[in-house]
Amino acid sequence: IVVVAVNSTLLTINAGDYIFYTDWAWTSFVIFSISQSTMLAVGAVYYLLFTGVPGTATYYATIMTIYTWAAKGAWFALGYPYDFVAVPVWIPSAMLLDLTYWATRRNKHMLILVGGTLVGLSLPLFNMINLLLVRDPLEVAFKYPRPTLPPYMTPIEPQVGKFYNSPVALGAGASAVLTVPIAALGAKLNT
Numbered sequence: 001i002v003v004v005a006v007n008s009t010l011l012t013i014n015a016g017d018y019i020f021y022t023d024w025a026w027t028s029f030v031i032f033s034i035s036q037s038t039m040l041a042v043g044a045v046y047y048l049l050f051t052g053v054p055g056t057a058t059y060y061a062t063i064m065t066i067y068t069w070a071a072k073g074a075w076f077a078l079g080y081p082y083d084f085v086a087v088p089v090w091i092p093s094a095m096l097l098d099l100t101y102w103a104t105r106r107n108k109h110m111l112i113l114v115g116g117t118l119v120g121l122s123l124p125l126f127n128m129i130n131l132l133l134v135r136d137p138l139e140v141a142f143k144y145p146r147p148t149l150p151p152y153m154t155p156i157e158p159q160v161g162k163f164y165n166s167p168v169a170l171g172a173g174a175s176a177v178l179t180v181p182i183a184a185l186g187a188k189l190n191t
Contacts, residue, residue, distance in 0.1 A: 019088070020086040022134050029127070032088075032127070037120045040097075044094055045112055052106065058091060058094045060094060062091060064090050065087060065088075072084075072087055081140060086133075096118040096119065101115065
């Protein structure tokens with residue numbers, strides 16, 4: 001059980017940056033959501049099926065949360081503000097996974113299908129609410145840049161209006177608008 005717990009936790013930690021640093025939290029939100037919901041589902045399902053006990057997914061998410069609070073404390077001890085790290089919300093999604101395992105009479109296929117879907121839908125939602133509560137990410141970004149921040153993540157002043165003049169943005173918007181009528185026309189021609 002200890003080996004499974006450690007391996008599951010390592011899976012989740014190594015799925016991208018598992019801590020929300022508020023200096024680029026919004027930039028990494030989509031990547032974080034995909035990687036973390038996948039790894040929470042994979043790690044917790046692996047752990048649940050190994051032990052066979054509903055509740056182990058929540059236990060696993062609690063371990064991850066404790067690790068992140070320790071990391072938050074370490075950054076705080078280095079002189080960074082309290083809001084510099086936003087602790088991700090894993091526990092409610094893991095509870096849904098446990099509930100699915102219990103409700104489907106420990107059916108592993110339903111656990112993967114239904115439980116995985118619930119995690120994928122709930123984790124981004126909980127973390128979006130979590131990030132909305134952060135005091136001022138931009139202020140944190142400019143006042144406390146991380147020494148380990150990669151060059152492509154270095155905070156820059158937002159260029160308001162520049163994107164709207166981009167041909168790429170124009171093409172993306174036009175194709176998004178035209179997709180629905182073209183799809184409807186294709187469906188009509190097929191009938």
